[in-house]
Every structure is written in structure tokens, then in C-alpha cells.
Amino acid sequence: MGEILKELPAVILRGSVLLPGVVSHFDISTQQSIHAVEAAMNDDNHIFLVTQKDMQTEHAKQEDVYTIGVVAEIKQIVKMQNHVVRVIVESKQKAELAYFIEKEELLKAQVVLEEEENVQEQLPPEVEEAMLRSLQEKLLSYCTSNPKIGKELKKQAEGLNKLKSFIQVVGGTLPLGYEKRQELLEADSLTAQYEILMKILLYETNIQQIKNELQEKVKERIDQNQREYILREEMKVIREELGEDNTTSDIRQFEESLEKLEADDTVKERIKKEIVRFKNVANSPSEGSVVRGYIETLLDLPWNKKSVDNTDLKNAEQILNDDHYGLEKVKERVLEFLAVRGLTKGGESPIICLVGPPGTGKTSIARSVARALDKKYVRICLGGVKDEAEIRGHRRTYVGAMPGRLIQGIRQAGVKNPLMLLDEIDKMSSDYKGDPSSAMLEVLDSEQNAKFIDHYVDMPVDLSEVLFIATANDVHTIPRPLLDRMELIEVSSYTENEKMHIAKEHLLGKQIGKNGLEPEQLTITDEAMHQIISGYTREAGVRNLERKIGEICRKAAREIYEGTCESVFVDEKQLEQYLGKERFHVDRINEQDEIGIVRGLAWTSVGGDTLQIEVNVMPGKGEFKLTGQLGDVMKESAQAGISYIRSIGASYDIPEDFFTKHDIHIHIPEGAVPKDGPSAGITMATAMLSAITKKPVRADVAMTGEITLRGRVLPIGGLKEKLLAAKTAGIRTVCVPAQNEADIAEISEEIREGLQICYVKKMEEVLKIAMNGGTNDH
Incomplete structure (x- = not known):
């Protein structure tokens, strides 16, 4: 025996698939479907049911439906409201659609039925039993995780001891999408149906367990929030009964502060709105704390609250002079401000x-x-x-x-x-x-x-x-x-004399008090103080000077505390005992005039310094070397200087081939210290010309200024610090650019005293002063 062809009335279902061996129902409303059911009732009650692939499709044709459906026996017809007919059927067997026969009143289908012996798969009893038990266990897990559906499902599965009937009943009862049930229907063997159903049960069980876990978490959060809300409301009521309501008292306090606040109406109106908002969100801890902080900030701000300035010029001048020595520009500017x-x-x-x-x-x-x-x-x-x-x-x-x-x-x-x-x-x-x-x-x-x-x-x-x-x-x-x-306003470096005044009038007394001493218990002589300033510190300010004085005070405090002495007297001979060896030595001027050595002046972050520039000329191939860790600006200054010297070589009887037959080497000692800045041009040019012409340069002359290719001297900055350095080194004559004359006028007489300042416009004037002993003092 083989396949059987049969013509049956057909109904196309939407969104539902029936499996063989299951009693189910479906609703129909179209005349074509109702006539098909009536035709089946008039014949042998058998009808072919097949599902369309897409639920949204209207007037489905053969290509819009699945090829596999079921032949079902109509058990009962129930007429519902709105011309809907409910049909209760029992699915008998699987059938394959060959083609539809469309008539005016109803739809018929030519279907292919397989005889029972052709579809019966023979499995070993133990294999079938193992499959059945696996499905039963998995169904139990599913029912446990989904108790609503599981209760009914367990009832229907009870007593099913055959694998085929179990698959049909459970597959037909499980709440599945029609695509999954169609996959189960189309399976061509019992083993394939088992695998599909097992996969569905595993997937649905996992989904249900995850869903349960998520619901449990959400429920816990809701319960916690409800619990907190109830407790908060209870606390609120208790506080109200006791007259201790924090929110109410906070709002009252805010309103009282607002009444006292000195501010414009717009500001007060804004704060009022925020207080109203705080009343509404007070029960929410997160939002309430944000609004509370904002209101407190607005109330704390001094919108229109001012202090009265002291406009007494004499008092201000007295305080500034008491607190600071020097700094005339700053004091003058503050007093001008007060006057205005x-x-x-x-x-x-x-x-x-x-x-x-x-x-x-x-x-x-x-x-x-x-x-x-x-x-x-x-x-x-x-x-x-x-x-x-x-x-x-x-x-x-x-x-x-x-x-x-x-x-x-x-x-x-x-x-x-x-x-x-x-x-x-x-x-x-x-x-x-x-x-x-x-x-x-x-x-x-x-x-x-x-x-x-x-x-x-x-x-x-x-x-x-x-x-x-x-x-x-x-x-x-x-x-x-x-x-x-x-x-x-420039606060420039202090002179040694200014540091001396600051140390005696401010720093010493401050450190004596800070270290628990009485003024009469420590004496530091003026000579010792000068030695500390010059030998133990090198800075523009007085911070390290104060540290050194503090170091002496601490050692004196220890001696007095231990009972070694009742008071301490420190002169320059005892400094080494308290501060150790001197750390800095002043770079003094050379004892005699030398060839190729010129002293320049430089500005550093800790004040001024003198810079000794050395030049050697030796037979060679015209190479030009620069050493001493020089920056780009100083290298360019040296190049400009040598170009200038070559341009005036004839005036100094320098042979034309001199620069091709000799090497020139410029070196600035202390090579580990980076040096840069536009102020060493004239110094390097003078040193080079001295080395080339073998004419010595005066040892007591220092200079600062930039040079151009044509020998013009350009202005520079940091003059106060540079002059201080020159004076400390024992320099007697300083060459500065003529354009800096106005800057020199602002420098105190204390610094300028003992220095012969020569204002130079051109390189010829510099060379005249440095190499011939002439002057150009204005």
C-alpha cells in the first residue's frame, strides 16, 4: 500500500496549527469557510485544515499557505454572536496539500494521505521509554516554573505512556507560536518530533525562569520602596505629633532666612519658587537633598551685603610700611586706589x-x-x-x-x-x-x-x-x-640691603616667635646676616633666607631647652656651626685684563647673574663652535656677532683670509645650566673681536645688550637684577643699551651707587669702552 489521494472541503486557518490526535476548536466567519464546514457535515464529517504563512494576508492562495496540514473530524458546531461559527474538531492525521479546488461557495483541496503503516516509525522500546521520561521530566520543570498553565497541562499529560500520544497532546496544548507548532507537525519521524519538542520545552523553561527572576527582582524593589514610603510616612506622622517635623522646620527656617536676606526682588522670587519646589519633593531623598543644597547656597550668598572700606590713607600707608620693606610701586598703587x-x-x-x-x-x-x-x-x-x-x-x-x-x-x-x-x-x-x-x-x-x-x-x-x-x-x-x-605691577628681586632690612625687621622676629623663643634669647649680628644672605642663599625673594633663620632658631631652641645656655649669640664665625659650609660663592671680577674673556649680565628666575664668555681662536678651516648648552637665541646672537666682525674686519687690520684659516670657539662655563635670551649679543661680539685682534678686555667692565648685523645695540629687560649681579661681582663699569635709559632712571640710587653706567647705541661705543678704556657716560 502507499499514498492515497482524497478530495476534502478545506479551511485556511490564521495563527493556529492543529496536531494529530488532539481535540481543539477554531472560529470561522467567512461564507466560504462556513460552506466548507457544512459540506463536510453533509458528507463524512472530515475536513482538511491548513494554516497560512502570514497572519496578515487577506484572501490567501495556495502559495500563501503551508503544504502540510491535518485531516480533522468535525465533532460539533456552535453558532456565536456576530455571525461567528465555532467548530470543535478532532485531528486525525497529517496530510499534504496537492492543490486547491476553488468553487464559488466553498474551497476544496486535493490532499495526499499516507497509510498508517508507512508513517509508523519503529523505535526500540528502551529508546522510546527514555525519550518519554526525558520529555516528562522537562515538562515537570516547565510546569513548576509556569504554574498557571502547568496545572492544566499536567492533567492532560497524566496517563500518557506512549511517546507519540505524549508528543501530540503536549505539543498541541503548550502555548506556542503557530510557526513552532507547524515545525512539529512537519517533522517526518517520531525522533524528529521528540527533538523539536524537547528543544521547545528547554527554551520555554529557560525563558520562564528568567522571566520569574526578573519579576522577583522588580517585586523586591517595589516592596522595598513601598516599605520605605510607609515607614517615612509613619515617621512624618510621629514627628508631626511630637512637633519635630524636619521638613516643616527646614521650610520655616528657609522662609525666615529669606525675609532677612538683603537681595533684589528677582533673587527673592527665585528662592521662593525653590522653597515651594522643596515642599513638593521633600519626600524624595535624592531630589530633596539637591534642592535643599541649592536653596542653602542662594541664601548664603551676600547678594547686596557689603563691608565698609577703610579709606584712611595714613592708616593704610602705615600698615603697608609695617608689613613690607620696599615695594614702592605696589604701595603707591594701593594708596592711589584708596584716594580714588x-x-x-x-x-x-x-x-x-x-x-x-x-x-x-x-x-x-x-x-x-x-x-x-x-x-x-x-x-x-x-x-x-x-x-x-x-x-x-x-x-x-x-x-x-x-x-x-x-x-x-x-x-x-x-x-x-x-x-x-x-x-x-x-x-x-x-x-x-x-x-x-x-x-x-x-x-x-x-x-x-x-x-x-x-x-x-x-x-x-x-x-x-x-x-x-x-x-x-x-x-x-x-x-x-x-x-x-x-x-x-612688577615685584622685582630684592637687593642685598633690602633683604637685610626684611630679615632684621620681619623675618627674625617672626621665626623667634614661631620657635618658642624670646627676643632676648637669640642675637644674630649684622655681619652674620650679610653672610647668610650672600653665602647661604641665592634667590630673588627671601623664602630661603627665612628658612635659614628658622634653622638657626631651631638649633638655638634646642640648646636653651637642654639647658646648655640661657641665650644664643651668632656671629659670622659661628655660622658654620649652625648652617654648615657656605653653599654659594660670589663670582668676582678677574684680577687683570684678559684677551677673549668678557663678562656679560644675565637674568635668571632667582635674580641676576654674571656670565663669563670665553673665546679661543686657533688655526683651522673656518669652523665656528658654540658650547655651554646655549639656546637658539644665543646661538643666533653669536652668528650675528661674527657677521658684524667680518664686516668691520678691515678697520681692525684683520686679513681677508683669516676666517677661512682659523676656527673660532665660543664657550660659556657652567655648561650644565641651560642659557638663553636676547641679552648676550654685544658680549659675545666683544669677546670674539678681542680674541681675533689679541687686544685685552677690561676686567672691571660688564655689558648686556643685543646686537644687529650692522652693529646696532638693542634694548633688553631685567636691568635691576643684572645691575645687582654686577655690583655683587665688583664690576665698576656697565654697558647698557641707550634705549634702556628710562629703565635705569626707575632703579633706586642704592643699586646704582658705585656703578659707572655707559649708555651705548652702536657696537663701536662698546668696543671703545671695553678695549680702550674710554667712557660714554651720560
């Missing part, structure tokens, strides 16, 4: 930038100015600041948001017109978080800072009455637009 404030009864506060080497007292000047004016003092260190939010503040949407440093400083001061020190403004940098120096442009612009917007405060804050004083070591690292907004 007194006349204008207010006015814009200047933005001053004190520029100078470390240890020269820039920060302490700002503190003294605050004391002289009776202003609140706030110090903001900008060294290393990279984030723009440090200046402008964070937006409140971020976790841990806070105002910028300026607003925090104003809040700390408690008044809107403090003195704010912007320390190390030259050491700000930028990265991916923004450029803080750009944010500072608004802060330090008197036209803009009256309405400074901080991202956290989110309202204009008036910074126009803040007296800003910035400090910097090097103005070259400050961006040009920022530098343009500040008034620069």
Missing part, C-alpha cells in the same frame, strides 16, 4: 596682577592690602586648575554639582566686596574639560563681571565690587586676552 575710592564714593575696583620671582612677597602683599582696607580676604589658588567648571561651577543636573571657586569664595567672605587673591594665575592649563583661562576673561572684565553667571547658581552675580589681585611668576604663560584685562 574716597573721591568717587565707590567706583570700579581695579584688577591688579603682581608679577615677580618666587618668594618676593606677592601673596603677603595682598593680605596686607586687605588689612589696610578692612576688607574680607579670600585666597583662591589657580595653580594646576584644568577644569572650566572650577571657575564657572557645575550644572545642577550633575551628581555632586557645586558652585565655582569664585562663588564659593564670595560665600565664604560673606560680603560682595571682599579682596580676592587669584594666586598663581599663570599656572592654569586646559584639557578636554574646557579652558579655565577663557572663563576667567568674564571674571576679570569690569564691563562684564557685574552679571557673572555661575552654572550652579544660574543667576547673575555681581563681582564688580570685588577687589581682584592676581599673582604670577611669568607673564609669558598667561594668554594675551587675559593679560590685557589686568594692570601689571
Whole structure:
């Protein structure tokens, strides 16, 4: 026997697939399907059921349906509402669709049926039993994880001891998509059906377990939130009963602070809105704390609260003189500011930038100015600041948001017109978080800072009455637009005499008190103090000098505490006992005039220094060597110098072939120290000409200035420090560019005393002074 062809009425199903051996039902509403059912009832009650591939397809044709369906026996027909007919059927066997026969009233199908013996797969009993038990175990796991469906499913699977019937019943009852059930129907063997059903059960069990775990987590969170809410509400009621409601008391406190706040109506209106918002979100700990912090910040800010400045010029002058020796320019500028404030009864506060080497007292000047004016003092260190939010503040949407440093400083001061020190403004940098120096442009612009917007405060804050004083070591690292907004005041290096006064009048007394001594218990002679300044420190400021005095005080304190003596007397002979060997020795002038050796003057970060330049000329091939770790600027100066000498060679009887037959070597000792800057041009040119012409250079002459190819002398900077270095080294005559004459006029008589300063415009004048003993003093 083989396959049987049979013509049966057909119904195309949407979204459902029936498996053989299962009683099920489906609903129909189209006339074609109803007529097909009626035709089957009039014949032998058998009908062919097949499913369309896409549920959305209307008027499905043969290519839109699966090829495998089932032949089912109609058991009952029930008429429902809205012309819907429910058909209860029992699926008998699988059948393959050959083709549809479409008639006007109904749809028929020619189907291929396989005889029972052809489809029966013979499995060994033990294999079939193993498959059945595996499916039963997996079904039990599924039912356990999905108790709603599992209860009914277990009932239907009970008593099924044949693998085929188990697969048919469970496959037909499980809540599956029609695609999976169609796959089960189309399986061509019992083994294939087993594998498909096992795969479905494993997948559905895992899905259900994950779903249960997720539901459990969500339920726990909801339960926890509900529990916290209930407990919070209970606490609220208990506090209300006891009269201890925190939120109510906070709101009351905010409202009281708002009434006392000195601010504009717009600010007060904004704070009122935030208090109302706080009432609404008080039960939410996260949002409530953010709003609370914002309200507290707004209430703490001194919107219209000011301190009264002390405009007494005599008092301010006295305080500045008591706290600092020298610094005439700074003191003069502060007194001018006070005078203007007194006349204008207010006015814009200047933005001053004190520029100078470390240890020269820039920060302490700002503190003294605050004391002289009776202003609140706030110090903001900008060294290393990279984030723009440090200046402008964070937006409140971020976790841990806070105002910028300026607003925090104003809040700390408690008044809107403090003195704010912007320390190390030259050491700000930028990265991916923004450029803080750009944010500072608004802060330090008197036209803009009256309405400074901080991202956290989110309202204009008036910074126009803040007296800003910035400090910097090097103005070259400050961006040009920022530098343009500040008034620069140079705090230059101290002379040895100034250091002596500072040490005696300020540092010694300060260190004696800091180390627990009485003034009469320690005496340091003037000679010893001079020795400390020159032999144990080399700096522009007085920071190391104070450390050395502190070192002596500590050793004296130990001697007195141990009872070795009642007081300590330190002169220059005993310095080695307290401070060890001298660390620095002054580079004194040479004893006699020498050929090819000239003393130049250089500026360093710790003050001025003398630079001895040596030149040797030897037979060779015209090579030109530079040693001593010179920078690009100094190398170019040397090249310009040799070009100038070659151009005037005839005036000094230098043979034309001299530069092709001789090597010239320029060396600046202390090669480990990098040297650069536009101030050694005339010095190198003089040394080279001296070595070439064999004419000695005066040992008591030092010089500074840049040279051009035509021998013009160009101006330079750092004259005060350079003259100090020359004086310390015992130099008697100094050549400086004529264009620097105005700078020399500003240098104190104390430094210029004993120095013959020659102003030079051209190289010929320099050579005349250095090599012939002539002068050009103006």
C-alpha cells in the first residue's frame, strides 16, 4: 500500500496549527469557510485544515499557505454572536496539500494521505521509554516554573505512556507560536518530533525562569520602596505629633532666612519658587537633598551685603610700611586706589596682577592690602586648575554639582566686596574639560563681571565690587586676552640691603616667635646676616633666607631647652656651626685684563647673574663652535656677532683670509645650566673681536645688550637684577643699551651707587669702552 489521494472541503486557518490526535476548536466567519464546514457535515464529517504563512494576508492562495496540514473530524458546531461559527474538531492525521479546488461557495483541496503503516516509525522500546521520561521530566520543570498553565497541562499529560500520544497532546496544548507548532507537525519521524519538542520545552523553561527572576527582582524593589514610603510616612506622622517635623522646620527656617536676606526682588522670587519646589519633593531623598543644597547656597550668598572700606590713607600707608620693606610701586598703587575710592564714593575696583620671582612677597602683599582696607580676604589658588567648571561651577543636573571657586569664595567672605587673591594665575592649563583661562576673561572684565553667571547658581552675580589681585611668576604663560584685562605691577628681586632690612625687621622676629623663643634669647649680628644672605642663599625673594633663620632658631631652641645656655649669640664665625659650609660663592671680577674673556649680565628666575664668555681662536678651516648648552637665541646672537666682525674686519687690520684659516670657539662655563635670551649679543661680539685682534678686555667692565648685523645695540629687560649681579661681582663699569635709559632712571640710587653706567647705541661705543678704556657716560 502507499499514498492515497482524497478530495476534502478545506479551511485556511490564521495563527493556529492543529496536531494529530488532539481535540481543539477554531472560529470561522467567512461564507466560504462556513460552506466548507457544512459540506463536510453533509458528507463524512472530515475536513482538511491548513494554516497560512502570514497572519496578515487577506484572501490567501495556495502559495500563501503551508503544504502540510491535518485531516480533522468535525465533532460539533456552535453558532456565536456576530455571525461567528465555532467548530470543535478532532485531528486525525497529517496530510499534504496537492492543490486547491476553488468553487464559488466553498474551497476544496486535493490532499495526499499516507497509510498508517508507512508513517509508523519503529523505535526500540528502551529508546522510546527514555525519550518519554526525558520529555516528562522537562515538562515537570516547565510546569513548576509556569504554574498557571502547568496545572492544566499536567492533567492532560497524566496517563500518557506512549511517546507519540505524549508528543501530540503536549505539543498541541503548550502555548506556542503557530510557526513552532507547524515545525512539529512537519517533522517526518517520531525522533524528529521528540527533538523539536524537547528543544521547545528547554527554551520555554529557560525563558520562564528568567522571566520569574526578573519579576522577583522588580517585586523586591517595589516592596522595598513601598516599605520605605510607609515607614517615612509613619515617621512624618510621629514627628508631626511630637512637633519635630524636619521638613516643616527646614521650610520655616528657609522662609525666615529669606525675609532677612538683603537681595533684589528677582533673587527673592527665585528662592521662593525653590522653597515651594522643596515642599513638593521633600519626600524624595535624592531630589530633596539637591534642592535643599541649592536653596542653602542662594541664601548664603551676600547678594547686596557689603563691608565698609577703610579709606584712611595714613592708616593704610602705615600698615603697608609695617608689613613690607620696599615695594614702592605696589604701595603707591594701593594708596592711589584708596584716594580714588574716597573721591568717587565707590567706583570700579581695579584688577591688579603682581608679577615677580618666587618668594618676593606677592601673596603677603595682598593680605596686607586687605588689612589696610578692612576688607574680607579670600585666597583662591589657580595653580594646576584644568577644569572650566572650577571657575564657572557645575550644572545642577550633575551628581555632586557645586558652585565655582569664585562663588564659593564670595560665600565664604560673606560680603560682595571682599579682596580676592587669584594666586598663581599663570599656572592654569586646559584639557578636554574646557579652558579655565577663557572663563576667567568674564571674571576679570569690569564691563562684564557685574552679571557673572555661575552654572550652579544660574543667576547673575555681581563681582564688580570685588577687589581682584592676581599673582604670577611669568607673564609669558598667561594668554594675551587675559593679560590685557589686568594692570601689571612688577615685584622685582630684592637687593642685598633690602633683604637685610626684611630679615632684621620681619623675618627674625617672626621665626623667634614661631620657635618658642624670646627676643632676648637669640642675637644674630649684622655681619652674620650679610653672610647668610650672600653665602647661604641665592634667590630673588627671601623664602630661603627665612628658612635659614628658622634653622638657626631651631638649633638655638634646642640648646636653651637642654639647658646648655640661657641665650644664643651668632656671629659670622659661628655660622658654620649652625648652617654648615657656605653653599654659594660670589663670582668676582678677574684680577687683570684678559684677551677673549668678557663678562656679560644675565637674568635668571632667582635674580641676576654674571656670565663669563670665553673665546679661543686657533688655526683651522673656518669652523665656528658654540658650547655651554646655549639656546637658539644665543646661538643666533653669536652668528650675528661674527657677521658684524667680518664686516668691520678691515678697520681692525684683520686679513681677508683669516676666517677661512682659523676656527673660532665660543664657550660659556657652567655648561650644565641651560642659557638663553636676547641679552648676550654685544658680549659675545666683544669677546670674539678681542680674541681675533689679541687686544685685552677690561676686567672691571660688564655689558648686556643685543646686537644687529650692522652693529646696532638693542634694548633688553631685567636691568635691576643684572645691575645687582654686577655690583655683587665688583664690576665698576656697565654697558647698557641707550634705549634702556628710562629703565635705569626707575632703579633706586642704592643699586646704582658705585656703578659707572655707559649708555651705548652702536657696537663701536662698546668696543671703545671695553678695549680702550674710554667712557660714554651720560
